[in-house]
Amino acid sequence: MKFVYILIVLVIAAFALGCVDKKQTETTTKTSPGETAVTATSVSQAPDDLFGTESDLNAMNSTLGDMDMQISLVDAI
Amino acid sequence: MKPTNISGIFTALIMAMFILSLFSGNVAALEAPREKIVRDQIVNAKEQYQINKEKNDNTREQYQKNKEKYDDTRNQFEDAKNLFEKANRRLRDAKDNKSNEDLNEKAREYILKAIEHTEAQLEVMKNRLDNNENLGITASDATKIIDAHTAQLEELKVKVDNATTIQEIRDVHKELAGIVAKINLETRYFIGIELNRRIDNFINRADNVSVKVDDAIDKLDAQGKDTTKLKAEVADFKNRLEEAKDIQAKTIALFSTHSGFAADGTVTNEKDARDFLKQANELQRENIKKLKEAGRQLIEFGRDFRRLVGPNVKVNDKGDLEVDGHATTTLTGGATATLTEED
Numbered sequence: 001m002k003f004v005y006i007l008i009v010l011v012i013a014a015f016a017l018g019c020v021d022k023k024q025t026e027t028t029t030k031t032s033p034g035e036t037a038v039t040a041t042s043v044s045q046a047p048d049d050l051f052g053t054e055s056d057l058n059a060m061n062s063t064l065g066d067m068d069m070q071i072s073l074v075d076a077i
Numbered sequence: 078m079k080p081t082n083i084s085g086i087f088t089a090l091i092m093a094m095f096i097l098s099l100f101s102g103n104v105a106a107l108e109a110p111r112e113k114i115v116r117d118q119i120v121n122a123k124e125q126y127q128i129n130k131e132k133n134d135n136t137r138e139q140y141q142k143n144k145e146k147y148d149d150t151r152n153q154f155e156d157a158k159n160l161f162e163k164a165n166r167r168l169r170d171a172k173d174n175k176s177n178e179d180l181n182e183k184a185r186e187y188i189l190k191a192i193e194h195t196e197a198q199l200e201v202m203k204n205r206l207d208n209n210e211n212l213g214i215t216a217s218d219a220t221k222i223i224d225a226h227t228a229q230l231e232e233l234k235v236k237v238d239n240a241t242t243i244q245e246i247r248d249v250h251k252e253l254a255g256i257v258a259k260i261n262l263e264t265r266y267f268i269g270i271e272l273n274r275r276i277d278n279f280i281n282r283a284d285n286v287s288v289k290v291d292d293a294i295d296k297l298d299a300q301g302k303d304t305t306k307l308k309a310e311v312a313d314f315k316n317r318l319e320e321a322k323d324i325q326a327k328t329i330a331l332f333s334t335h336s337g338f339a340a341d342g343t344v345t346n347e348k349d350a351r352d353f354l355k356q357a358n359e360l361q362r363e364n365i366k367k368l369k370e371a372g373r374q375l376i377e378f379g380r381d382f383r384r385l386v387g388p389n390v391k392v393n394d395k396g397d398l399e400v401d402g403h404a405t406t407t408l409t410g411g412a413t414a415t416l417t418e419e420d
Binding site: 046047048049050051052053054056057059060061063064066067069070071073074076077 | 165379392
């Protein structure tokens with residue numbers, strides 16, 4: 001009978017270990033999709049501008065502005 | 078049944094459960110390394126994202142500071158230039174020492190402000206090229222050229238401080254004019270390369286968006302919605318995108334030849350460089366105009382799409398176009414389609 005009690009304790013322990021590991025697996029799986037979101041860029045934009053087009057175009061305008069940086073000296077002193 | 082038999086069966090049952098439960102532990106243990114790898118990858122991705130974000134934020138902040146400094150030095154330069162031109166008109170024919178000294182001082186001040194302004198322009202350009210998103214262009218060569226110009230300008234500051242005669246000041250100005258002419262051309266060349274990168278990115282992402290909006294329209298068609306207007310807007314968007322691609326191909330061809338510039342970005346022939354940049358920059362301006370038109374079409378599409386399916390439309394974190402609260406109308410596609418980019 002003593003042998004049976006030891007076996008019961010071992011079974012409970014083994015189940016518990018198995019369950020803990022399974023729980024970890026579920027947690028990771030659950031967080032994964034959320035984690036991938038970190039690669040997405042979030043910029044406030046107009047509701048109709050679904051794809052953030054304005055932001056890109058503004059960035060291009062800003063670069064275009066820098067391309068126009070030209071220094072105009074007097075012809076001669 | 079005898080108690081010994083019951084005990085025997087019970088023991089066998091528990092043994093079987095024990096063995097099976099060990100397997101569940103083993104399976105979990107086998108999965109653990111894979112899970113650990115995934116977890117590590119997520120942690121690494123988060124860390125890398127954080128590093129990139131901080132770097133981008135710093136670069137953007139530095140850019141703003143450089144740009145403010147550029148604007149300040151431009152105002153100071155324009156003021157000094159005006160003062161010099163007025164003094165030059167008034168005093169150039171004067172023969173007395175005081176007038177000559179006054180004119181020299183105004184010329185010296187004008188040159189120093191011109192140098193400071195040129196240095197500020199170089200810093201803005203360097204920041205654009207230092208940006209970690211500019212990988213793949215000749216950033217290191219460009220940085221060397223910019224640093225060399227900065228050193229030349231610092232030498233000129235010393236020369237203009239030490240100049241005592243109008244002729245010495247004229248010599249410094251002539252030298253400065255030569256450097257500034259090169260810097261003006263290099264600015265248009267290097268920033269032009271950066272602009273090409275942004276235009277390329279926009280076009281690539283817009284291609285992905287085309288796929289998304291086509292998917293969205295297909296799904297609305299399947300639901301029996303009237304998508305005539307959406308289709309017309311998308312067709313217009315695609316036409317402009319194709320035109321933009323053609324223009325971009327011509328621009329890239331010009332930049333590949335980089336007439337008047339050496340491979341490292343040094344000006345080798347000012348006239349050729351000017352002609353090349355005139356053509357290339359005109360194409361770039363035309364292309365941005367085209368992309369703005371395409372962008373406007375996309376915004377029109379967004380407006381009409383929302384009218385058709387309701388206000389809760391968004392592009393989710395994965396770049397998928399979806400309508401909240403209605404699983405059947407969730408519109409998913411392939412690659413990320415968000416066009417959002419850095420400033």
